[in-house]
Amino acid sequence: MGMKTDEADHPYGRSVARLIEEFNRLPGIGKKSAERLANHILACSAADANALADAIRDVKTSVKRCSICFNLTEDEVCGLCSNDRRDPQVVCVVEQPRDVVALESSGAFTGRYHVLGGRIAPLEGIGPENLTINQLVKRVRRDGVKELVMATNPTLEGDGTALFITNLLENDDVRITRLARGIASGSVLEFANREMLADALRGRQSF
Template sequence: MAQLTESVVRLIDQLSKLPGIGRKSAERVAYHLLRVNKEEALGLADAIRDVKENVRYCSRCFNLSEGDLCSICKDPQRDASILCVVEQPRDLIALEQSGVFPGLYHVLLGRIAPLEGIGPDQLTIDALVSRVSQGDIREVIMATNPTTEGDGTALHISSLLAEFPVKLTRLARGVTAGSVLEFANKEVLADAMTGRQSL
């Protein structure tokens, strides 16, 4: 019986660690990479290297950035008095694609999930409270995912921000409970953002 080379086995092992990629899918990707020309395969390797070396979190909002501040935080046209709180950078991207939100963002880099061992101290909640305490923000929109953990995270943050003179709102439930923002279409997200409600 033919044996796979050590390099191919290592590639399949690494690919199978990716989310949503099982062993069979990893094998298909590995064989695809073996078939394409060297430049195309190495282009993928270079793109992965560039992401790991150049992309970091924005020092203000924790969105993905290749500099100290992300493009949204650097944009003088954005309304700095409205802050939208999301769980992940991909949620921010989904809301941006709706094209209706003019303000700034704050990315939590997760949600409170006690069963997974994720507490408030592992998120960027302290940085959020610090931003709000500076007094420039008049509204904070809680755009955490409409799940048990997302709602719990929003409730925790709301209690921390209650002492500040800011309006606290939540996305309207045009976004179905139990769904994830990155998979919602832009029309649903636009309706949810436009119809946001007080907490």
């Protein structure tokens, strides 16, 4: 949780205190890092600071979810879904858009993706209805998907989400595989290296 600052009493003044507090709310940014970032903004030119502000504003107004796979895109359909060279009958199911980036870096997957938007986590109030699971099931049946590669994170919630989807599709003619356990249980895809991800994709097995 970000620090709470009494802006009126802050030695830098009200506006800088607010900037530090906003930076501190970002994941992985502590108080010292927030202060360094704020000081960088103060030291850089107005043009550079405005460019950063414009980039943040633009990404919030132009980026949306792909209408097919729910990855991030500036178009109605993302580049991966519109690429005719990728196999539409093999779909890799991931939790977040950053997982697509991680898997693509391996260069080992030539199918398409489906981004769930998270994982089932009852203790956090996240159920199947909060994810794109229904859209995935419809996609499998509508597009004749032949294989689903379960690439949810190898955690209790990730495995539970994959099992839930598998049960929904148990009577459908679709092969369900999972990444080989070259990825350690409890780890997160975005932190796995390219070789590990490539081996996991090539060694996927029935779920």
